[in-house]
Amino acid sequence: MSLPALASLPATLAPLALRAEQSLQLACAECSAAAAAEFAAWPSARREVLRRVAAASDFVVEQARRDPQMLLGLAACGELERALQAGELRGQLAGALLDCADEDELGRRLRRFRNRQQLRIIWRDISRQADLIETCRDLSDLADACIDLAYHWLYPRHCAQFGTPIGRRSGQAQHMVVLGMGKLGAHELNLSSDIDLIFGYPEGGETEGVKRPLDNQEFFIRLGQRLIKALDAITVDGFVFRTDMRLRPYGSSGSLVFSFNALEQYYQDQGRDWERYAMIKARVVGGDPVAGAQLLEMLRPFVYRRYLDFSAIEALRTMKQLIQQEVRRKGMAENIKLGAGGIREVEFIAQAFQLIHGGRDLSLQQRPLLQVLGTLAGQGYLPVAVVDELRQGYEFLRYTEHALQAIGDRQTQMLPDNDQDRTRVACMLGFDDWPAFHRQLMHWRGRVDWHFRQVIADPDEDGATAADEVVGGEWLPLWGDVQDEAAACRQLAEAGFSDPQSAWQRLAGLRNGNQVRAMQRLGRERLDAFMPRLLAQAVEHDNPDLVLERVLPLIEAVARRSAYLVLLTENPGALQRLLNLCAASPWIAEQITRFPLLLDELLNEGRLFKPPLAPELAAELRERLMRIPEDDLEQQMEALRHFKLAHRLRVAASEIAGSLPLMKVSDYLTWLAEAILDQVLALAWRHTVSKYGVPLRVDGSPCDPDFIIVGYGKVGGIELGHGSDLDLVFIHDGDPQAETNGAKSIDGAQFFNRLGQRIIHLLTTQTNSGQLYEVDMRLRPSGVAGLLVSSLGAFQRYQESEAWTWEHQALVRARVLVGCPRVGKAFEAVRAAVLGRERDLDLLRSEVSEMRAKMRDNLGTRATAAGTAANAFEASVCFDLKQDAGGIVDIEFMVQYAALAWSREYPELLAFTDNIRILEGLERVGLLAAEDARLLREAYKDYRAAAHRQALQKQPGVVRGDQFQEQRRSVLRIWQALGLN
Incomplete structure (x- = not known):
């Protein structure tokens, strides 16, 4: 367009011009008589320009008033006119x-x-x-x-x-x-x-x-x-x-x-x-x-890429989305730079052609926009008529921008909202009034916006209608750091974040963190595509602050393995499930962050929330390991860990979703441990045999493997939790004196000891995927001072003549997890004989009570004397679900006492190792009143459910003292009724 014409000074601005002229005249007079004379001598033409400029620009008036010599000097040297x-x-x-x-x-x-x-x-x-x-x-x-x-x-x-x-x-x-x-x-x-x-x-x-x-x-x-x-x-x-x-x-x-x-x-x-x-x-x-x-x-x-860079088109469409999302921000429609049909859209059109074609067409490798537009017309990239409209629209917008900024030397592209400044802008652009100017402005903005849409329209869009919403597009400016912090925090607050400042700092910390800074270009592009989607889904949650807090560490962890970001970007259902799980459990969030391979589990919703039964678990793990060469121990260890992590996640997800009740959660986690132990024993056996040969039985025949892994505690009682370790005892029935039949032979005792060491190594070694389980071997005969692996005979002799009562209590929950069925049956016979022997009930009650008292003293809540003090039921103190009086261990000790006291008379009490079914057996044979047995079962399940919830929240098994009052009182009443103290 040509230079805007000068309009007559509107009557509403004339008083401004007069006051400004008078104020400048006074400032010159205050400066010096010479300055006053010089100002008075100005020609009428310059004075007329002064009035026009002064009416339009407060900045010019203020600068000239503060330093009249500045304006006078510019006039004297002719620089105002040339x-x-x-x-x-x-x-x-x-x-x-x-x-x-x-x-x-x-x-x-x-x-x-x-x-x-x-x-x-x-x-x-x-x-x-x-x-x-x-x-x-x-x-x-x-x-x-x-x-x-x-x-x-x-x-x-x-x-x-x-x-x-x-x-x-x-x-x-x-x-x-x-x-x-x-x-x-x-x-x-x-x-x-x-x-x-x-x-x-x-x-x-x-x-x-x-x-x-x-x-x-x-x-x-x-x-x-x-x-x-x-x-x-x-x-x-x-x-x-x-x-x-x-x-x-x-x-x-x-x-x-x-x-x-x-x-x-x-x-x-x-x-x-x-x-x-x-x-x-x-x-x-x-x-x-x-x-x-x-x-x-x-x-x-x-x-400038050396080829036609059409790969940039998708990125350009993303930039387009960013621009249009900015427009939707409050008040942005009146912004002549960022709003629809604004200055940035013209710049974008020109630079889009430069990015795509500039590597091959050197004529596009230039900076000034108007020159680039000329090249686009001259080289046939755009029709001449289109370029003419873009040029005229751009110039009109830039003149308008200058008019807005000339008023007060302020960085603004917003149209004024007061009549005086609107009149000023219209006058500077050559219009008699604001409506006339505004009509012309909207004409050019409409033309620019139309051309903008044509240049980078998505072919998948429905014609020219801008179905250009990308998921989370409203978050593109925030993630791209286009907004300032205040605007970003406003958007976060409006979206439901209760602490937008912290959310913004977390996002900025990710964006500016070492992991993101070290990303390759493709990875960063994937991250930039993913983050708006993440934010869009996060704000759908009741507590988006919590979601962001828990998920961003994961995003940082996978930043340099951006295939995971593509997985979540391309599978919104997986992203939704990820956010749901992380919102529900920091434990799950931490697990996925530590082991991002778990993200694969989120792809199949039906599989995620339906973990397999025990036979399916075992078969699936066998099949996985069969695909790995026998001599590739590293891959075998990783496969075991992947399997455990994936299925533990599925169990936790099912528990959170409510599709798996507490008792089934423990069943699945126990089955998972058994499937893994079965394969670990097979791997360890194969490795040890390949090194030393096969050990022998007393009759000289080869062992196969004549070895069992016995589980105590939670794994023995089929009550594993999400972070439980394994209490194990290893038993063999080979000949400890006979030499193995390998080239490097050793005696049977050494063989089985090394087999046990190999099992522990496979279970506890830290790899990239963590360890399988923590293992506690202290329940073996003679504890840490005893042999790692006992023969069945030595185990029997120890239990019959040396074991303490508390060790027999532990044996109540012991069962064979994996290994040789023949040795397993022999172990069950030993267990039944040891537990079913005749006992002095007064002495048994005394020993059980003493052991329980020691545990309370050492492990219970000190502030309430392990739940026995008068203040134990107050909200201001804590109740340890496991160790305090009336809690889990009290129920376990009662069950163990009952099994030791009465299994000689009622051997069916030894059929099971879990507390719930032993309690059912006690009720069945009349040793516990039906109501008391029911109370203990329900309290036990309530406590364990609470402990599971705490574990999923990464919290210790401790609750407020005013919780579970009825259960605790009932447990203590039954404890005393059994004569325990």
Whole structure:
């Protein structure tokens, strides 16, 4: 479009112009008589322009009122009425800095020079003595001069303090390179632009000429900080340019300055499409121009691919979604940069063609947007008529942007909401009133938006209707760090986060963390596609803060294995199940974070929530191991661990979903342990036999394997929990004296000992997938002082003549888990004989009570004397579900006492090892009243259910003292009724 015409000054603005003129006249008079005379001598034409500019711009009036000589000097040298020549502005600033003595004075002179030039530029823009290109060029030249001259003023003084940085390879003095990005890079700064910068330096090394040299990077970081302060700090004189460094590698968390090699490596390995988009406009604006040219040449392959880069189209559509989501933010429709049909959409159209075609068509490798549009028309990428509309729309929008910013030198692209500023904008754009201007503005925005949609329309969309919502698209600006923190927190709060600040910090911590920073480019693109989807699903939960807290560590853990991110992106059901499980249980969240391979389990909902029965478990594990070569122990160990982790997750998921009750949870976890132990024994047997040969029985025949693994405690009682260890005892029935039949023979006792060691090694060794189980062998004969593996005869002799009563109590819950059926039957016979012998009931009651008292003293809650004190039922104290009086162990001890006391008379009490079925047996034979037996069973299940819940929440098995009061009192009553104390 042509330069906007000058409209007549509206009557509503005339008083503003008059007051401004009078205030400037007074300021000149206060300055000096000469200044007053000079102002009075202004020609009528200039005075008319003054009134127009003063009516439009509060900034010009304020600057002229504060420093009349600034305005008078510009008028006297003719700079208000003429364009500056190339290099003239830089020359003026260089002269102003010639005798600058210190950094404070540098800042003052830079700011005063900026204010002077800003006044001149706005004057010429409002008065239409300068067109859009001149205004943008002058502003960009002003930034260039301030950046470069400030740098060159600071550099020698910095060297005097810290030494001269020398390249380790070249041996040459090093200078920093300042890249200007965005509008600065393209010579397109607006009247109140930020400047986006990236700092680099050619090579590593350290400074010379001082006693304590600095690393080159540290030298340039400190120099960069001083440069930013010179430009960005707000003082009584204002600022030079707001300086934004967030476009540098790793954003605000990255180093302030990078070597060229580090920059090249970053963009090669991790640079994302939006960084390509930004780098199109990169230009050297300060420091070493020769080194800067080398840097840009190094980065060119990242920006411009050598082929038609249609792979960028999807990324461009994502950028489009980001833009349109920003529009939907509150108030954004009135933003002429970000809103529909705004400035950014024109820029996007041009840069989309540059990203896709620029690698092969060198004519597209340029920065200024209007020039790129001309090339698009000239090379046939877009019809001439389309380019003409885009150019005219863009120029109208940019003139409007300048008008908005000229009013108060404020960085804004929002249309005004008050009549005075609306009248000002309409007047500056050549319209008689706001409605006329607004109609024209909406015309151009409509045309720009239409072309924008055509250029990057998704072929899968229904015609031109923008069915361009991507899942979670509203979160793209937040994750992309496009929003400032305040806006991000507002969005999080509106979405239901109770602590948006913490949520934002967690997201920023992930985005700027080491794992994400070290990602390859493809992985980062996958992460950027995934995170908005994650946030969109997280806010569907009642407690999105908790979901985010628990899931983000997982995302960080898998960041560099981005195939998992693709899995979750492509399978929204799996993502939903992940969030549901993590919200319900931090234990599950931790497990998946530690072992991300578990994510595969989330793909099949039916399988996830329906764990297999014992025979299916055993068959599945056998089949998995059969696929692994017999000599590949590492793979076998990993397969065992994968299997355990996957099925334990399925059990936990089913428990949380309510499809698996407590008793079945323990059944499944116990079956899982048995299936694993069966295969571990087979692997250990095969390995030990291959090394030493087969051991022999007393009759000389080979063992096969004549070995059993006996489970005690929870695994023996079929009551395993999610984090339970295994209490095991190993028993064999071979000849301990006979030699094995291998080339490297050893006696039977050594063989079975080494077999036991091998089993423990397979179970407890830490691999990438953790360990299978923690193993406790202290219940073997003579405890830790005893042999690791006992012969069946030695076990029997120990139990009959040496074992303590508490060891017989433990034997009540002992059963054969895996191994030789013949030896297993023999063990059951020994167990039945030991438990079923005649006992002195008074002595038994005394010994059981004493052992229980010791446990309470050592393991119970001290504040309540293990639940026996008067305050034990108060909410202010704790109740240990297992150890305190009336808890789990009391029920277990009663069951064990009953089995030891009465199994001689009622051997059926030994048929089972789990407490529930023993209690049912006691009720059946009349040793416990039906109501008491029921109370104990229900209390036991209630306690264990609570303990399971605590475990899934990663909490100890402790609850408030006012919980389970009825159960505890009932258990204690029955305890006393049995004569225990």
